[in-house]
Amino acid sequence: MMKGLLEYMGTEPGRLHFSWISSAESTKFVEVANTVAEEVKALGPAKHFIKEKAEVA
């Protein structure tokens, strides 16, 4: 549902990924990490949720 709301507000599908990987599933980890990297690369650099000016504390 959080992903749903983020995408509803304009975050690109494919920017946010969820997965459940056990510490014993090394191959699954590699697979998922690669897909995430590929999909995010395809979308290009993030445009949203970035503050351009440094916030003054």
Next chain:
Amino acid sequence: MLEYVGKIRDIARRLLSENKVDVVIGFRQGTIPMMSEPAVVSRPEDVDELYWDYNCGINLTNYLTKRTDRIGVVAKGCDSRNIVTHIVENQIKREQLYIIGVPCHGMIDRSRILAALDGQEPTAVVVNDTEIVVTGPGFERKFNRQEYLQNNCATCIHRNPVVYDELVAEKVEEQKLDDRYADVKKIEAMSPDEKWAFFDKILAPCLRCYACRNACPLCYCPTCFVDESRPQWLGKSIDPTDVRTFHFLRAYHCAGRCTDCGACERACPVNIPVRLLTKKLNMDVEDLYGFEPGMVPDVRPPLDVYRPDDPGGFIK
């Protein structure tokens, strides 16, 4: 609706003089038109303060949180669902409450009427079955009541209270609607960039006054995440990123709990349609979990419990 007033006063007088409750929480007339305000009455001689009209959109459940006395509370359909949510979330006990149920005809949208008056100051507003008659110095305007209902009331399907000890009138007929989520679906059909631009535009006037949060009966945390400073979850400025994060998280905290009472939108001084966010979550909760908040007294909200068959399509 005005016929409810006498009945509400009678019930309140009886409850207070028979010492069934310590206070009655209801509405009284505000000092300006279209601004009925919450009132807490504790003496039988004061019950004539109580009032009911088409401007009682504030959710009275907000005034129940963690009270320890016995309370008579006036509740519309949405208020009663929030009372259920409060009971489920241990914010009040059912035994403390005497719920005076009010079958609701929908509240009128003050902000749209004021906008239509274009700066003219109304001094009296009378609502009948079909029309809202607004009068002021040198003018009289009529509005169609159904068209000028609050947006959430126009799409409401639970006008009658779901829990009550006594009703002030016969139940009203529930609305039959083709699609309650048309506005949400319209946004869903946009491309990601259009969506982003759309929300940039509607969130732009936000001043971070937190009126939406304060009016919301779900927002009872002793310290809200926006006020926390250790750790500071999000920036306190009106930078668009901070504003968006605030609205995103505020809505998400209401996921599976929101009854679409419209208190947030009504409270907003700059008319941001904040319900577009909570409504999307309501739609998803209905689709994914088949759950409507505040309808059954002993079921915890879906995001609060784990079930093996919880939808997990988003997990790879």
